[in-house]
Amino acid sequence: MKGEIDYSLYLCTDRGLMTSATIEESVEAAVRGGATVVQLREKDCSSREFYELGLRVREITARYGVPLFVNDRADIALAVGADGVHVGQSDLPCRAVRAIAPGMLVGVSASSLAEAVQAERDGADYLGVGAMFATGTKTDAAIVSMEELEAIRRAVSIPIVVIGGINKQTIPAFRGKGIDGAAVVSAIVAQPDPEAAARELLQLWKS
């Protein structure tokens, strides 16, 4: 799928925040509403559960033609046939993931210009830049200023997805800044109607 990814509306799962009964329902509602990428992020379950969930979510994203990234676990990404791996600064280094999973897309989280430049140098396919705003999902994340985001945009040529406090109120702040997508967690999964929420966010992002 390399080179053809539409990063516009990038869903990150969160079983702790979701209104749906299962991750699968949460993901399916989001992609029906228009989420263009799904990242499966599971920190509090066993590897076996993560793997089995990954297989089920892979089936859903494949059916809708949406790329699937797995957070942190390159082995689970490989085992479920995901399109890519997303790594933070505390996860496996981008180069290590490339070495063990040559065909995979690799996204890297960056919260500074230095991290962003390094990630591009390491061969990242896209950046997740944030947290842009304070958020309940990641309370310890550094806040990236709009000026730093603009400096990152000037410095790297790979796609940038903004993350952290992205919702319908904050999306307009990114207009005209050359950002490729909005990564959201609670603005979709925590809404009473995740499908409608995704649809509204995608329209707002594209407008």
Added chain:
Amino acid sequence: MKGEIDYSLYLCTDRGLMTSATIEESVEAAVRGGATVVQLREKDCSSREFYELGLRVREITARYGVPLFVNDRADIALAVGADGVHVGQSDLPCRAVRAIAPGMLVGVSASSLAEAVQAERDGADYLGVGAMFATGTKTDAAIVSMEELEAIRRAVSIPIVVIGGINKQTIPAFRGKGIDGAAVVSAIVAQPDPEAAARELLQLWKS
């Protein structure tokens, strides 16, 4: 290294129990004392820390010619160039590890005859059978009776390493039972002199 592993004294690391200042020191003392296999087991650190530690431990085990297994994380095993992965019943299935890491040895934990037979069928290279005795390391582990161990030994042909409460007091219980090795945690890493402890355990196992 396939097919030539000496499982006699199988060290599992545990940074919470070790008397050494670092995992590296703990591992080096154990292999100097005669540990024949090392399994790196890290549940409470970031993937990046696990990876970087794995690289350093890989350097030590390679220097002593001792095979290195990584617990649970096939991606980290691949990234650090370990010899194998050890998976429990809540980790990636053996077959999934085989598929993504074809050259790796795969060990599987089994605490019953059914799990042991299934693991061999799935292509496991060896079994870790236990917990044989109550242990402070894994307080929720099921106890495997000596009768069940003997039934497992009769049912499978792959090497068996016993684990859980294995120490100099309990090792004699396995004499003449066709078991290939003793996996130990605290009986080495928690001792005042891990090297001497490993030496004594190996002598006892081989006697």
